[in-house]
Amino acid sequence: MTNAYSVDGLVVFSLLVICTCSYMKRVPRLKSFFLTEKKGFFGVFYKAAVIGVRLHWIVAVFCAIMAVYIILLK
Numbered sequence: 402m403t404n405a406y407s408v409d410g411l412v413v414f415s416l417l418v419i420c421t422c423s424y425m426k427r428v429p430r431l432k433s434f435f436l437t438e439k440k441g442f443f444g445v446f447y448k449a450a451v452i453g454v455r456l457h458w459i460v461a462v463f464c465a466i467m468a469v470y471i472i473l474l475k
Contacts, residue, residue, distance in 0.1 A: 409470065416464055422446045423453025423460075 425431040436447045453460055
């Protein structure tokens, strides 16, 4: 179990947000509901979706690295 106040917990949380927002960008109903604002609080979700779509292979590598880290080293 990762701690929310540690660095690895923050990395896992940010990876989950990026992966979830990039998935929501691919689903038309969710995209129109969550990712219409580009500024403000909901703008963070839009920017996470853009990061997830444009850098999908880097995000996937970091997800795999964090999974191995949590399973084997933690």
